[in-house]
Amino acid sequence: MICLPLSVLFPLMSARLELSPGAVLLPGRLLTAAPALLTTLAPILERAPLRHMQTGRGYFMSVAMTNCGDMGWVSDRRGYRYSALDPISGQAWPPMPSALRELAIILAAEAGFPDFHPDACLINRYDPGARMGLHQDKDEADLSAPIVSCSFGLPAIFLWGGPTRHDKTQKIRLEHGDALIWGGPARLYFHGVQPIRPDVHPDVGGFRLNLTFRQALARP
Ligand code: MD3
Numbered sequence: 001m002i003c004l005p006l007s008v009l010f011p012l013m014s015a016r017l018e019l020s021p022g023a024v025l026l027p028g029r030l031l032t033a034a035p036a037l038l039t040t041l042a043p044i045l046e047r048a049p050l051r052h053m054q055t056g057r058g059y060f061m062s063v064a065m066t067n068c069g070d071m072g073w074v075s076d077r078r079g080y081r082y083s084a085l086d087p088i089s090g091q092a093w094p095p096m097p098s099a100l101r102e103l104a105i106i107l108a109a110e111a112g113f114p115d116f117h118p119d120a121c122l123i124n125r126y127d128p129g130a131r132m133g134l135h136q137d138k139d140e141a142d143l144s145a146p147i148v149s150c151s152f153g154l155p156a157i158f159l160w161g162g163p164t165r166h167d168k169t170q171k172i173r174l175e176h177g178d179a180l181i182w183g184g185p186a187r188l189y190f191h192g193v194q195p196i197r198p199d200v201h202p203d204v205g206g207f208r209l210n211l212t213f214r215q216a217l218a219r220p
């Protein structure tokens with residue numbers, strides 16, 4: 001009986017692509033964990049349902065969002081910010097499940113950020129046609145902490161540019177099970193997501209889910 005290492009049989013599971021300094025893609029890194037991770041979301045979505053948030057300009061986002069953790073990212077006519085309370089329920093966001101928190105910490109460490117303390121997890125659901133325009137993530141207090149992103153379900157074309165809105169963008173396909181960690185010099189790069197093509201993912205369904213783990217609050 002010939003026994004090959006898993007990393008040889010499944011090279012995807014150990015691949016590590018540095019997109020730019022501090023931005024690391026781990027393709028397929030979440031494939032084995034995906035079913036258990038997605039299971040932890042059900043009670044969160046019950047207590048803090050996905051919703052289309054309004055922007056400062058009065059439009060509704062095509063991506064449906066909610067949060068878990070001590071803090072959650074919110075947008076309304078007053079703008080973007082982190083809030084300890086879900087504006088729909090007036091209650092705290094559901095706690096971040098320890099399995100999710102520990103996973104995010106491991107992924108950050110694998111990408112070279114050994115001191116990550118996520119206190120917020122933004123949950124994005126993209127139905128077919130949903131997109132995210134080019135933006136920066138800069139509402140977090142400590143921009144030296146990375147953002148850890150986990151993609152599930154339908155694939156997306158992720159766009160990433162540079163430090164200004166006008167920098168040329170590059171495209172990368174994010175698939176079910178991919179982890180992407182953004183930190184270091186790339187932390188303030190503009191990025192977005194092209195409209196999701198209608199299709200059905202066999203395990204997840206007709207949509208894309210993206211979890212982003214963030215350190216929203218400054219640490220003492
Ligand atoms: C690059 N989400 O929620 S995740 C967002 O696929 C967001 O749902 C996208 O952008 C999504 O803010 C992209 C990958 C990601 C997350 C944070 C970043 C890329 C980033 C922060 C800085 C630069």
Ligand code: FE
Nearest residue numbers: 135136137191
């Ligand atoms: Fe972002």
